Amino acid sequence: MTWSPSTAAAGDATSTTNDPSASSSARDATASLQIAGRVTSENQHVKMGAFHTLDLEANRDVRIEKEEGGWDSIALGRVEESCVPGRGAEVAAIVCGEGSATFCLLSQHMTVVLQRLEVPIPRKLATNSSAHEKGLTRFYSSLYASFLRHIPYSTPTLRAIVIASPGWVRDGVFDYIMAEASRTSNKPLLAARNKFVKVHITSPHVHSLVEVLKSPEIVAQLKETKFAREGIMLDKFHKMLASDEMRAWYGPDHVMLAGDRGAIGTLLISDDLFRSSDPTLRKKYVALVEEVQQKGGEVLIFSSMHESGQQLNQLTGIAAILTFPLDVEVVEAEEREAKEEEERKKKLENGEDDPVED
Known part of the structure; x- marks a missing residue:
């Protein structure tokens, strides 16, 4: 059946196609989302214009x-961020034990386990340690191959690569990865060296990641994560508003004017604005975001569910830090003059003469 939301504005109708059996009925309790609207395409199950859920x-x-x-x-x-596993991840983690490794990506919403690796390592004996060394080499080699396959170490959004283990396995793993990167001249991996953080955990299991995220090393490494970045830039905006107001603009009209002049260095915008019931308004904000990004500016989309997003909403939900100072009054005067000039040109094109004063 086809459904369109009864509240959708003209020209922005959304439709969903689903099996009729998916309509409201008694089922076992499960996570679900109910949507209701008017039927726009009649079929054997529902009539045209009827409301359906x-x-x-x-x-x-x-x-x-x-x-x-x-x-x-x-x-x-x-x-895409919701559907692609690990998309937007800021932390990668390898949780290690002797002969075991679990590769994970930690994003804002979830922890994605990419692979579990198990390589048997014979015990080290005083009489014969070669079997142990060979097993350890196999483990490191397999771990390195999995690391290259699963960890997006060169991605700018990835802030930290955690190697966590109970004993000293993490040191051996890190040393092997760096040695192989040097041997194979893997420049992107060598450049990511500063992202690596070695952390002690009590057990080599995924649930130990809770310990990892609370460790001082990781807290320090993640100062520039998405939400930390939002808080830092909002604070910078407030300070600039007090000390350099010609570079701190807020409000839809003023920020749009700054965007037209290519003056936006950092755009701060609330996700509430992309949920406006007016599709024309939504498209205006999307166009502004794309324009700022194309001109090399930074765009921070604040979640209204977080404290920083709520603070931004108190400033109309949109603000900008400009790359160069602009006087609001001067810009508005220029805009008025431009509109008046455009109107005069239209009148001339239509054969209308401007009134002449005696």
Whole structure:
């Protein structure tokens, strides 16, 4: 069946296609999302114009369609971030034991286990240690291959690569990775050396990642994570508003004007604005974000569920730190003059004469 939200604005209708059996009915309790709306395409199960409710459940396919051009870059980015495992991860972790390693990516919303590696290592005997050394080499070699395959070490958004273990395994793993990077002239990996953090944990299991994230080493490494960055830049904006107000603009109209002049160095925008019921307004904000990014500016999208996002919402939900000072009054006067000039040109084109004073 086809569904479109009854509250959708004209020209921005969304439709979802789902199996009729997915409509509201008694089922076992499960995570689900209920949507209701008016039927726009009649079929054997529902009549045209009737109101209907669907249950969207986990692990059940649903198709969501919008008219051509309806999916903007912000919406697509969110879908991709939610669907691609580890997308947007700021921390990679290798939880090690002797002969075992678990590779993980930690993003804002989840921990993704990429691979569990087990390599048997014979015990080290006083009479014969060669078997132990060979097993250890096999373990390190397999671990390094898995590391290259799973850990996006050269990605700028990845802030830290944690090697965590109970004993001293982490030291051996780190030394082997760096030695292989040098031997194979892996320059991106060598450049990422400062991202590595060795952390002690009590057991070589994934649940020990809780210990990892609380460790002082990681806290220090993650000062520039997404949310920390948002807080830092919002604080910078407030200080600039007091000391250098010509470079600190806020409010939709003023920020749009700054964007038109290519003056935005950092755009601070609340995700609330992308949920506006007015599709024209949403498209304006999306266009502004894309324009700032194309001109090399930084865009920080604040979540209204976090403290920094709520603070930004008190400033209309949008603000900008400019790369050079602009006087709001001067810019507004220039805009008025430009509009008046445009109106005069239109009148001349239409054969209308401007009134002449005696």
